[in-house]
């Protein structure tokens with residue numbers, strides 16, 4: 001069931017990041033003529049996050065805006081930056097918005113789209129310690145780049161995609177980098193240990209000190225400045241700067257008391273939605289990193305991927321416009337640039353899926369994932385064509401035997 005918008009309906013979008021911008025753009029492209037209000041908590045126009053762990057660090061390129069400034073006025077999108085939605089009242093169909101000066105106002109909606117992204121999980125006990133960073137915003141990236149400009153030793157805690165990219169970027173900048181990960185390999189939670197070993201190989205070859213299978217007991221500071229990281233075996237790794245990449249949590253605090261249902265932590269949390277992003281409350285949709293969609297097999301899942309957000313934005317807009325009958329289900333896609341290699345993952349790999357490495361020249365590689373004999377995902381490094389051409393096989397159920405034949 002969809003909420004086909006009346007032409008004059010007001011759509012309020014909470015969160016002016018990738019998901020919010022793409023929904024607004026799709027609504028206008030689809031012919032919606034009513035007001036589109038986009039409320040964003042950050043101070044500057046919507047920008048892209050993937051460069052933050054890559055070129056914003058290595059080449060100091062600054063913020064990469066998602067759209068030219070005039071796009072919003074030209075598209076009649078009422079962009080309100082520096083404002084935060086504090087609460088949602090689905091009964092009254094309104095949101096309460098807090099402005100930068102502390103004053104508040106109420107904004108009514110006919111349809112509400114939530115796209116508020118994630119907050120990085122902080123390392124406990126180091127609030128305010130100089131030289132310890134998380135990475136989500138352009139300000140975070142600029143602070144890391146500034147600290148890195150002094151050179152020295154960096155420790156990256158957590159070898160997920162962002163941790164691995166930051167390690168590669170800091171190494172590229174000439175720092176001595178230690179990458180610490182409690183799982184047996186980097187990326188183990190995302191793609192399992194066999195692929196994790198291939199990623200480890202790449203970092204080790206470059207000279208990054210990868211300490212996998214070991215936890216961090218504490219970040220050690222002296223006079224308010226970080227000096228090292230104590231590993232769970234007692235080793236102290238010296239550090240001039242520490243980047244913490246130990247996961248993120250969906251931004252849903254403003255939904256307290258709204259009755260909008262959240263998915264359980266076991267399935268990734270975030271706002272629980274159906275296959276087109278509709279939350280369990282009339283007229284409310286969610287997408288992007290903070291949304292937990294039901295897939296066409298009935299499983300609730302949350303992805304933190306750029307392309308997935310873009311696909312979801314098209315689906316949400318189509319649902320609002322009543323044109324979602326033509327929509328192709330989203331297949332999650334993630335890329336990660338580490339050194340000279342583009343790693344790509346398409347599909348829903350699980351760490352305990354069967355992994356079939358079909359190509360590995362010591363640098364570039366290609367692997368398929370399967371479960372119960374069916375293809376679940378493909379991953380590759382430096383194998384763009386092979387990865388992307390697997391997409392149709394992930395949209396419809398495909399036996400792994402057909403892929404390997």
Ligand SMILES: Cc1cc2nc3c(=O)[nH]c(=O)nc-3n(C[C@H](O)[C@H](O)[C@H](O)COP(=O)(O)OP(=O)(O)OC[C@H]3O[C@@H](n4cnc5c(N)ncnc54)[C@H](O)[C@@H]3O)c2cc1C
Nearest residue numbers: 015017018019041049050084085116117288289304305306
């Ligand atoms: C460092 C980094 C590197 C990445 N690299 C890759 C990559 O290589 N490949 C890939 O596929 N993906 C990558 N991603 C993920 C990708 O950027 C995200 O999937 C994408 O940004 C999700 O968009 P979103 O709109 O859901 O959230 P966001 O882009 O985070 O936008 C959410 C916005 O909502 C705002 N907001 C939050 N609460 C409120 C509120 N109450 N009121 C108003 N506004 C609010 C936030 O301030 C934020 O601006 C990366 C992410 C990061 C952080």
